[in-house]
Amino acid sequence: MQSRNSSLKLRKAFTLIELAVVAALIAVMAAMIIPEMKGTFDDALLRSTGRDLINSFSLASSRAVSFNQLCRVHLDKQNSRFVLERESRSGASGGFVPLTDVPGAEGRLDPRISIKIRQSGDDYSDSQEDNSTGQEASADAVAFYPDGTADAVDIQLLDRSGYEMTLFMNPVTSRVHVTGPERK
Secondary structure, eight states, X not given: OHHHHHHHHHHTSOOHHHHHHXXXXXXXXXXXXXXXXXXXXXXXXXXXXXXXXXXXXXXXXHHHHHHTOOEEEEEETTTTXXXXXXXXXXXXXXXXXXXXXXXXXXXXXXXXXXXXXXXXXXXXXXXXXXXXXXXXXXXXXXXXXXXXXXXXXXXXXXXXXSEEEEEEEOTTTOOEEEEEEEEO
């Protein structure tokens, strides 16, 4: 009976081979899961940036209609931010001032997401310099008018993994239609 108890006591521990097999299984699972998680993070980052822009567009549209005043969302690509602006009332034609009294009127854009604004209907290309069919919009802004309309633009969001999301602005209703994210 004593030999049986001593063999049970010895058998309660894991062997080195069993531990090595478990460690190898964990390494294989981690190697399969980590690349998928990176794509998920990039996808979430792209979707989050798209949501932030859509919210600012909605705010600008409702502000333009409510106050009967031209508003725009200015996308500052160099500083990775966006600002909701209203037309200046000081008589200067074309002047805009940032809205400071409205929550959500400004925000940060993730610098890992590149943004291109195009006039609606233009084609996107990989290189801006070689793009003969589509023109980059002259200003990095989307205007919203007091009658409920907006600029006819498409906003392309591209992450570093090559996934793209496009926001299509309906110029008549100033609503945004979203496609993507999809691999470019």
